[in-house]
Amino acid sequence: MKFTAPVAKNEKYEVIIEDLTYEGLGFAKIDDFPIFIENALVGEKIITLITKVKKNFAFGRTDEIITESPDRVHGIAKAYTQTGITPLQHLKYPAQLRFKQHQIQVDFDKLKVPAEVNETIGMDDPFHYRNKAQIPVRMLNGKLSTGFYKKHSHEMIPLEDFKIQDERIDKAVLIVRDILRKFQVNPYDERNHTGVIRNIMVRVGKYTDQMMIVLVTRTKKLPSTEEITREINEQIPGLTSLIQNVNSEKTNVVLGKKNIVLSGSDRIHDQLMGLDFEISANSFYQVNPVQTEKLYKLAIEKAELTKDDVVIDAYSGIGTISLSVAKAVNKVYGVEIVEDAVTDAKTNAMINGIKNVEFVVNKAEDQMAKWQADGLKPDVVIVDPPRKGLAESLIESVAEMNPKRVVYVSCNPATLARDVKLFGDFGYELNQPIQPVDQFPQTVHIESISVLEKK
Template sequence: MTSSHNSPCNRAHSPAQNRGRKQAKPAEACPHAARCGGCAYQGIAYKEQLDKKQEYEQKLLSSYGSVSRIIGMDKPYHYRNKVHAAFGRDRYNNIICGSYEESSHRIVDNTACLIEDTRAKAIIEVIRRLAGDFGLKIYDERNGTGLLRHVLIRTGHKSGQILVILVMASTFFPSKKNFIRELIRECPEITSVVININNRRTSMILGDRQYTEYGSGYIEDTLCGITYRISPKSFYQVNAVQTELLYTKAIEFARLTGSETVIDAYSGIGTIGMTVAGHVRKVISVETNTDAVKDARRNAKANNISNIDIYADDAGRFMRRMADNNETCDVIFMDPPRAGSDKVFLNSILKLMPSKVIYISCCPETLARDLAVLARRAYRVTAIQPVDMFPWTSGIETIVCLERR
């Protein structure tokens, strides 16, 4: 799953202080690092970041098997294709926008970021200026007044398409048409603009209602030769370059022959299942998020992938029903959220007993916890491959291959 810029799992193994560490080159230094806290490895050379992540993976996972050398990025900058900026005002009443300071809702007014898409950051700066020019009321989180709360931008790595989501506290948007017209005039690279309404006193970024103001309301991007539709709420890996490498390695570990039935659990918009579909007889894709399921079904149809069945369901309960009905599968690909899997899902694996489980994890701590269940008796770990999906942060993606004993 996608790692957030600033998350509990990331902070769990971030360095307390980088005292005595090799300092980054000037081009790598971020002036906002001290307040932002999103990039735990600021001031550490990239090779040393990889060494630290490798050391941590070995500490947590080496009891299950040999941990391969972490795969890093050739160009570990500006890889995030999903960029969020919270809006507010400083004590001088200037409009500020950026990420939240670590463990708070204080906005870090960052005009540049080492890991976020540069096109997205430039568009956010235009929106900031236009908000001032148009007298747009900025949301005040303390008293719940104002209009513009957040801007969320999603970019296509290969398509170049850009989706801008303006998160508003109300449907009342004075001079909306003129505002968006001017935004498109200044940023013609924008593919679509969506207005999302979030009128609740909540830390959630997106509200339940939204409407398209310009373009199609989504973007498309290509991953491993398959084109995906990405809507405002869709899950999509934030680092497209490393995701292709991640999926290629996962398929390699599965050693597929073409005759298998596989389950893609926690499937999101279907990226893993559709990448695997060309290598197997049948894919069963299971995802709880109904928006993601709709996108997945569209994606399968648009790419003429006919050997995939997509279900809106809890994967653990779905697999338990399969086992109760004496149905089988050969391989499970699982990519759970940061919290890892749960007892229902893990027990359903042990009941269904596929020959292989390919576990893709974005949190080494919960991965180690879940492996303790799966590798205790029924499975043995045959491969562990860390992938650096999130340079400059302490996040690590890991692929583990488990084979039935």
Template sequence: MNKRKNLSHKKSGNKRKRSENSFSKQQKNHGRGGPSKGKRSSDGANQRGQKGITAEVTCTRLTHDGKGIAQWEGKQVEVPHLLPGEKAEILITKRGRDVSGELKRVIASSKDRVEPPCPYFYECGGCQIQHMTNLAQGRFKQQTVNELMKPFVKPEPIMTMEHPYDYRNKSHTAFGMNQQRQIIGGMYAMNTHRIIPMDRCLIHDPKADEIVNTIKGMLKSFKVQPYNEDTGRGLLRHVLIKVGKVSGEIMVVLVTASSEFKGKNNFVKALRNEHPEITTILQNVNKRDTSMVLGEQEKVLFGKGTITDTLGGLEFEISAKSFYQINPVQTEKLYGKAIEMAELSGKETVIDAYCGIGTIGLIASKQAGNVIGVELNKDAVRDSIRNSKRNGVKNARFYQGDAGQFMVEMAARNEKADVVIMDPPRSGSDEAFLSSVVKLKPKKVVYVSCNPETQVRDLHYLEKNGYKVEAIQPVDMFPQTVHVETVAKLVKK
């Protein structure tokens, strides 16, 4: 997930998509498409079908992306939705040397298995581990981080979430037509642009889903057609909703394929009559054949065009394109831990690299001497300056540019920074940026990551170049998914 760039949905590999599993008619009639349970009636021998090989296996462990691992004819097979210790019947598909498995039937269940509360779980794929108990999810993520961070230090116990649903303050819904020419809205199935119609996502803010369902019902009466990617016809591509969890303010972004939106004033009026809690509505125009959800052109149809929310005791203004952590409850814990690791006394110069709209830097400014935020995205820098003024922060400055080059130039001028706080995108940092950290020689580096695997690579580089990892704290920012956030503290040797 690139944190600073526009929202996107890729035609393959997006974590919001999952290929539709094939299950028996009996299972499909139950409406969940999940694995069936019970004893096998056959003698247990492998049965060769037309589409693959049916086999009985036992799961030994999980991959880092939550798939069960089993052995079959000397080969390691990864099976989604299978848990350690479970005996199951799977369908094996061979493509050259590659072997993949699909769960057909659980014969002996793990105590960690639960019935996923979401009826779309096995088809959507936005949540990969909802079939695990909450305790098992935390244990799985802790083990994943422990294994990855073994070369450094033993991570602290993971910070979990008391209510691990309804947490997303941002939701994105795609619109289209089904084969019966009915308007549908929902998520994309994995590796496709096939929309799974859904009325409720259990990790979305419930109010956001209510608004989407209202919009879905309004489209026909207002003669608004969903956009068709194949024909290029239609208007509405997506609806993006952002909710201020503390403020209660709500932004609705109607992403259209054309700037011409006949009857838009009446549409906005009708939507607000149904949902007076909406504080701003925007039209974003995306005419491009692209995987990006948002286009460049934006028009405010109602309200001020932004919403505000409170984090770490400060108020932040959030625009349609702003990056803002999607789980504010856990973000408070994450940022609190990062600032605790920085061990600020009120005198330090802190660099907030990849600063976005300035959230972590402005929160840190309350305990630092001064904060320098650097961000490549000019819209985000504008937001960070506005947020600094909004909160009356006098000891923070924000600059647009490459953070690595900025630090190299600081080092060349013999300027110092005591702490660098870095929060890069999922791909992690690059050697150019990390080498600039080394040149600047801060006493501490606090590395916040949404991808521990790329973080491990970067921590190795920093340890080889004069730093020592002293502490690692995992935080469950994304319950029901395999993703976990980690913050690491490094000190100059």
């Protein structure tokens, strides 16, 4: 017998929202059939308009709110929801922090892994925190424009205030946009792979006030280069670095490999954890320095390091954790797959006069197996993997090395819960509550620190 969904596309239904998904969508059921609803909050009674029906679930949007949540924020601009820049902007900030704590708990409960989750550490000002922006440049209504893409589309919505970026970045983007308009530079056309300017990237040093602007072009030739360079420097006095990055590929990767310095330096500096970091156009650097410091300080504190300890930092990036840890221990080994990041890490060690660190370019799981085979015996292993979490082979290698503890900095609760379960097979268990730290207010992203010790 063919199953028929109890809802139909473009029809309206009254529902009560039971929970929020990890993407921040309201979750409701009609006859046990799940519906995921945009702009809906827990406890609300709403009328939903069904937008898509699949075999096992449907999507909807909030058409009318009958009973409203006390956590709802009013007066929000639709553009931020449409682009997905601030998917939680309709939820009051204390409730966002509870949502993030709850999400971690849900993922551990699903896998039946016992875990306690502390309250999320938030920000005093949960807006304008990002120190980096990559803004697409396209033709809209016959005019070069900057903005952001609608979710799941290639349609750009023009924006001037991005809410979560440092306000200096928003101002710089508008200045550059207007100068490019003045000199009639053609924006990139994705469909036909034509035009010149693809993106404007801006980075600022929170503690140094240094600014880098990167003009990402499809072509090596940027028309009116000298005039554009002069005007940008006149209108943004004290600009540290202006770079043209050439990306001629048909790709959604923002930066190409070739950088041309138009004025100033090829890098800026910033401070983190009392250390000086050099940041080049292609460097990875944490986008929320205020919360990153809280996150790293906690991770180091929870590692309970001593002067004699040997530490491995897997996924070491440009060395932010390794170098922060180095002064407290005997030796740090860092591994990172991105070659440029390792070059930056070595430079950053030199700038800060840190000599007891060693950085290697390799896949973290391969290098861990190599270190294990070489008989390296770390006291503490720190892992800060991407969203996909850890490879099983890496967990095996760590367990074979038998460190006192593993400090896991996670950006994805689902893979964290899976990995903690795998560590359990090797006798490592959580020895304290998981600590979420809100690195990305107004979004659904969740960072946390967990500590595993041998039973």
